[in-house]
Amino acid sequence: MINGAEIMVECLKKEGVSIVFGYPGAAICPFFDALYKSPIQSILVRQEQNAAHSASGYARSVSKPGVCVATSGPGATNLITGIATAYMDSIPIIAITGQVRSDLIGRDVFQEADITGACEPFVKNSYLVKNTADLPRVFKEAFHIATTGRPGPVLIDVPIDIQQNTLDSFEYPETVDLISYKPNTKTHPMQIKKAIELIKSSKRPVICAGGGVLSSGCKLDLVAFAEKTKIPVMSTMMGIGIMPSQHELYLGMLGSHGTRAANRAIHEADLVILCGARVGDRSLATPNQTTERAKVIHIDIDPAEIGKNMSVDVPIAGNVKEAIEHFNNEIGEYKVPAIWTETLSSWKAADQKEPERFEGYLEPKSFVALLSKKVRSKAILVADVGQNQIWCANNFKISDGRFLTTGGMGTMGYSVPAAIGAKFARPTRDVVVVCGDGSFQMCFNELATIVQNNLDIKIIVMRNTRLGMVREIQDVLYGSRHAVTILDAIPDFQKIADAYGIPSAFLSSDDDAENAIDEMLNTKGAFLLVCNVSPETPSR
Amino acid sequence: MKYTLSVLVENQAGVLSKISGLFSRRGFNIDSLAVGIAETPNLSRITIVVNGDEYLIEQLEKQLNKLISVVKVKVLDNNTISRELALIKVNANSKTRFEIIKIAEVTKSNIANISANTITIECSNTTDNIETLIMLLKPYGIKQIARTGTVALENGDSSAK
Numbered sequence: 218m219i220n221g222a223e224i225m226v227e228c229l230k231k232e233g234v235s236i237v238f239g240y241p242g243a244a245i246c247p248f249f250d251a252l253y254k255s256p257i258q259s260i261l262v263r264q265e266q267n268a269a270h271s272a273s274g275y276a277r278s279v280s281k282p283g284v285c286v287a288t289s290g291p292g293a294t295n296l297i298t299g300i301a302t303a304y305m306d307s308i309p310i311i312a313i314t315g316q317v318r319s320d321l322i323g324r325d326v327f328q329e330a331d332i333t334g335a336c337e338p339f340v341k342n343s344y345l346v347k348n349t350a351d352l353p354r355v356f357k358e359a360f361h362i363a364t365t366g367r368p369g370p371v372l373i374d375v376p377i378d379i380q381q382n383t384l385d386s387f388e389y390p391e392t393v394d395l396i397s398y399k400p401n402t403k404t405h406p407m408q409i410k411k412a413i414e415l416i417k418s419s420k421r422p423v424i425c426a427g428g429g430v431l432s433s434g435c436k437l438d439l440v441a442f443a444e445k446t447k448i449p450v451m452s453t454m455m456g457i458g459i460m461p462s463q464h465e466l467y468l469g470m471l472g473s474h475g476t477r478a479a480n481r482a483i484h485e486a487d488l489v490i491l492c493g494a495r496v497g498d499r500s501l502a503t504p505n506q507t508t509e510r511a512k513v514i515h516i517d518i519d520p521a522e523i524g525k526n527m528s529v530d531v532p533i534a535g536n537v538k539e540a541i542e543h544f545n546n547e548i549g550e551y552k553v554p555a556i557w558t559e560t561l562s563s564w565k566a567a568d569q570k571e572p573e574r575f576e577g578y579l580e581p582k583s584f585v586a587l588l589s590k591k592v593r594s595k596a597i598l599v600a601d602v603g604q605n606q607i608w609c610a611n612n613f614k615i616s617d618g619r620f621l622t623t624g625g626m627g628t629m630g631y632s633v634p635a636a637i638g639a640k641f642a643r644p645t646r647d648v649v650v651v652c653g654d655g656s657f658q659m660c661f662n663e664l665a666t667i668v669q670n671n672l673d674i675k676i677i678v679m680r681n682t683r684l685g686m687v688r689e690i691q692d693v694l695y696g697s698r699h700a701v702t703i704l705d706a707i708p709d710f711q712k713i714a715d716a717y718g719i720p721s722a723f724l725s726s727d728d729d730a731e732n733a734i735d736e737m738l739n740t741k742g743a744f745l746l747v748c749n750v751s752p753e754t755p756s757r
Numbered sequence: 758m759k760y761t762l763s764v765l766v767e768n769q770a771g772v773l774s775k776i777s778g779l780f781s782r783r784g785f786n787i788d789s790l791a792v793g794i795a796e797t798p799n800l801s802r803i804t805i806v807v808n809g810d811e812y813l814i815e816q817l818e819k820q821l822n823k824l825i826s827v828v829k830v831k832v833l834d835n836n837t838i839s840r841e842l843a844l845i846k847v848n849a850n851s852k853t854r855f856e857i858i859k860i861a862e863v864t865k866s867n868i869a870n871i872s873a874n875t876i877t878i879e880c881s882n883t884t885d886n887i888e889t890l891i892m893l894l895k896p897y898g899i900k901q902i903a904r905t906g907t908v909a910l911e912n913g914d915s916s917a918k
């Protein structure tokens with residue numbers, strides 16, 4: 218005899234899951250009990266949203282789906298922001314929620330919430346399991362759907378009686394049988410041929426690389442293609458880290474907060490090759506201006522992205538990796554005319570300017586650049602949302618490390634829980650968080666999770682006593698009326714660290730930056746570095 | 758312009774709300790929507806009529822295809838048979854009754870119910886012809902209308918499967 222909860226655990230084992238992030242409650246107790254008796258590690262977060270973010274950080278760091286678990290009602294609804302974030306960022310996570318007894322569904326009993334209904338817009342698929350015998354098929358399908366095609370979250374809602382009911386035996390299906398879900402990954406040879414022709418006839422091509430390049434695991438293929446052809450590369454925020462930041466062909470991040478070189482290049486190019494990037498409005502506000510001058514090749518696993526935001530000359534629906542491999546094999550001797558690469562280099566050089574400094578404060582951009590020199594190879598930097606994110610995106614120099622942030626949803630409070638997931642996934646790597654004082658106050662409850670699990674995570678809080686990015690918008694568009702962006706009554710973050718038993722330091726001058734970073738990185742275990750930054754510091 | 762989509766879906770709980778949710782979420786306006794069991798009992802065919810342009814229809818087709826329970830989406834062209842069923846209850850007295858019955862006859866409609874003060878006409882036809890019928894009946898005073906929305910299939914051998 219095996220009960221539903223044990224079946225769920227067996228399913229996770231079959232899928233190679235070794236860790237879940239979650240928060241308990243009555244309706245999910247059978248499952249956590251079964252997990253307790255299993256080799257799978259259950260990590261208690263301090264709020265359900267963070268369980269989803271941790272699962273996302275985990276998934277992004279190991280290219281396996283992350284799993285988060287919550288109870289029914291408020292536990293489940295707390296997950297939603299995390300699920301929606303993973304959806305917008307195309308990260309494969311499996312969210313498992315407890316639900317009230319199946320015969321009580323629809324009667325508004327205690328802690329009942331229609332979570333499959335509520336999550337409808339934010340999941341690739343969801344299941345409300347009505348029968349214990351369905352569990353193996355549902356789990357098999359869920360993992361398949363989350364990880365194939367364009368990755369994304371899948372929700373499994375399991376009423377408590379379905380977790381408790383027993384079956385004689387457990388059997389996991391070998392294959393999925395979904396007549397309606399067959400994501401196409403094969404690229405069309407004709408389209409590849411057209412793309413190659415277009416590339417060969419181009420004089421001012423650029424590549425725009427997005428998160429899809431990372432999720433399809435073709436970072437190196439793309440770098441090789443760029444080097445071979447000398448086509449310059451820009452990235453979206455989700456694509457940061459594909460190209461080494463110092464690479465001569467790298468133009469930096471595209472978009473409203475990106476580099477001038479990248480933004481100018483996409484407007485003057487005669488060919489734009491979009492690779493796993495959906496050119497959202499923050500990356501390219503005026504796609505029509507670009508397409509007036511440039512032809513567009515768009516490679517994306519999700520056909521619905523092609524032509525959605527930008528008209529396309531050569532659509533390539535399929536796996537980016539496959540397309541780039543074809544490009545590498547079939548491009549021949551083509552090289553970008555030197556005049557184009559030289560022009561771009563000169564724009565890049567013109568971008569280099571000394572950041573403005575404010576007396577008595579740390580300058581965050583040069584600090585972030587220095588930080589990138591100090592962390593070990595393959596470090597994972599997790600940036601939150603706001604100015605701190607832009608400082609990192611533009612100044613953290615990556616060679617072989619990872620840059621994690623939420624580019625699609627921009628959910629404040631992402632960084633600390635995502636870093637927890639990343640650290641569990643990659644325990645031997647440096648994991649460093651950079652967040653704002655606003656975003657830190659949205660997620661510092663997770664310091665407890667860090668301490669409870671002895672996680673070596675370094676957290677840097679950019680203390681500018683403002684919701685900086687919104688403050689900046691107010692300065693430009695709202696006559697500097699700082700409505701609800703002044704973070705007064707700012708707590709003493711060092712005392713907070715102290716309360717959790719985490720060592721900390723305070724940094725307010727560029728001269729002390731190197732020592733402070735050394736102290737932080739040389740301290741064993743978690744560390745909080747509070748950086749005093751001027752409220753006036755701009756994002757760019 | 759009006760487009761007709763034939764959407765084959767798996768008969769699962771919530772599939773209709775997934776589809777209608779997608780329409781409202783992405784700002785597509787539904788003219789009509791009709792659902793019923795398709796050729797195999799585990800499948801339903803949803804016929805949706807929408808107003809839009811080429812870009813919108815392409816988006817709609819792709820977004821619908823992303824829903825896991827959607828098996829097949831087909832945008833139907835002119836080579837299609839499409840029908841709608843309408844029940845129209847109209848005021849009728851001894852003076853007008855005969856005229857109304859005549860109108861029903863000419864428009865190949867049936868008299869579904871007749872009472873001292875009303876006639877209910879049943880019409881299965883194209884949306885345009887139903888509109889015409891309604892226009893003809895208006896002067897008599899229409900009391901109630903119930904319409905199914907369009908169902909449609911491609912002509913001849915082709916099958917949206």
Ligand SMILES: Cc1ncc(C[n+]2csc(CCOP(=O)(O)OP(=O)(O)O)c2C)c(N)n1
Pocket residue numbers: 601602603604605606627628629630652653654655656657679681683684685686687
């Ligand atoms: C959950 C959430 N609420 C609100 C916002 C809107 N928002 C974007 S940036 C920002 C300010 C962030 O302030 P802080 O964390 O202090 O970072 P800073 O910009 O000062 O670096 C806000 C409020 C958001 N992105 N996410």
